[in-house]
Amino acid sequence: GENVEQHPSTLSVQEGDSAVIKCTYSDSASNYFPWYKQELGKGPQLIIDIRSNVGEKKDQRIAVTLNKTAKHFSLHITETQPEDSAVYFCAASRGYGGSQGNLIFGKGTKLSVKP
Amino acid sequence: KAGVTQTPRYLIKTRGQQVTLSCSPISGHRSVSWYQQTPGQGLQFLFEYFSETQRNKGNFPGRFSGRQFSNSRSEMNVSTLELGDSALYLCASSLGENQPQHFGDGTRLSIL
Numbered sequence: 366g367e368n369v370e371q372h373p374s375t376l377s378v379q380e381g382d383s384a385v386i387k388c389t390y391s392d393s394a395s396n397y398f399p400w401y402k403q404e405l406g407k408g409p410q411l412i413i414d415i416r417s418n419v420g421e422k423k424d425q426r427i428a429v430t431l432n433k434t435a436k437h438f439s440l441h442i443t444e445t446q447p448e449d450s451a452v453y454f455c456a457a458s459r460g461y462g463g464s465q466g467n468l469i470f471g472k473g474t475k476l477s478v479k480p
Numbered sequence: 481k482a483g484v485t486q487t488p489r490y491l492i493k494t495r496g497q498q499v500t501l502s503c504s505p506i507s508g509h510r511s512v513s514w515y516q517q518t519p520g521q522g523l524q525f526l527f528e529y530f531s532e533t534q535r536n537k538g539n540f541p542g543r544f545s546g547r548q549f550s551n552s553r554s555e556m557n558v559s560t561l562e563l564g565d566s567a568l569y570l571c572a573s574s575l576g577e578n579q580p581q582h583f584g585d586g587t588r589l590s591i592l
Binding site: 397454468 | 486523570
């Protein structure tokens with residue numbers, strides 16, 4: 366079935382360093398790739414997303430890259446801050462016929478930013 | 481603009497009972513999806529509703545059902561609860577096809 370692999374499962378960085386989280390997906394028809402940040406006791410919060418017709422997207426300290434050929438996408442966080450500490454999830458979906466499509470999630474990456 | 485609201489936040493039930501969870505989407509959003517989050521299985525898709533019609537369904541038993549009302553509010557129901565149904569149940573809403581899905585903070589369901 367459809368699957369999204371996410372690595373690493375845990376990531377510890379020093380404040381100010383960069384963090385990179387990588388995901389691969391199995392369904393070649395996937396056309397939408399969001400990233401979510403989940404803090405303790407909260408639901409996932411959308412932080413950035415990318416569509417299959419775009420290779421890269423940036424929003425301040427956060428960027429996402431997509432390689433459709435390799436079925437691979439990555440999240441890059443620069444100048445990390447302690448408040449970036451959370452669990453990050455990648456996801457893939459293929460919307461069709463008006464349906465938003467079900468999100469297939471990776472297993473998550475617990476990011477710890479040490480001051 | 482108010483976000484996705486889920487009620488109740490916490491629920492404790494016993495095996496065999498049934499439960500109904502509620503979700504109010506962001507104003508103007510007509511698509512609502514439900515997900516189950518557990519430490520072992522992660523985030524798994526349950527079903528999606530758009531304009532009161534179920535558009536998509538995940539691989540969960542028939543004990544899990546849902547519906548959507550004309551104002552886009554949605555409910556999900558789980559009957560004959562099992563211990564393994566203990567999870568965080570999340571609702572997400574969006575404008576529709578390939579539009580960003582925004583999540584509520586979930587309902588934490590514990591089965592004793």
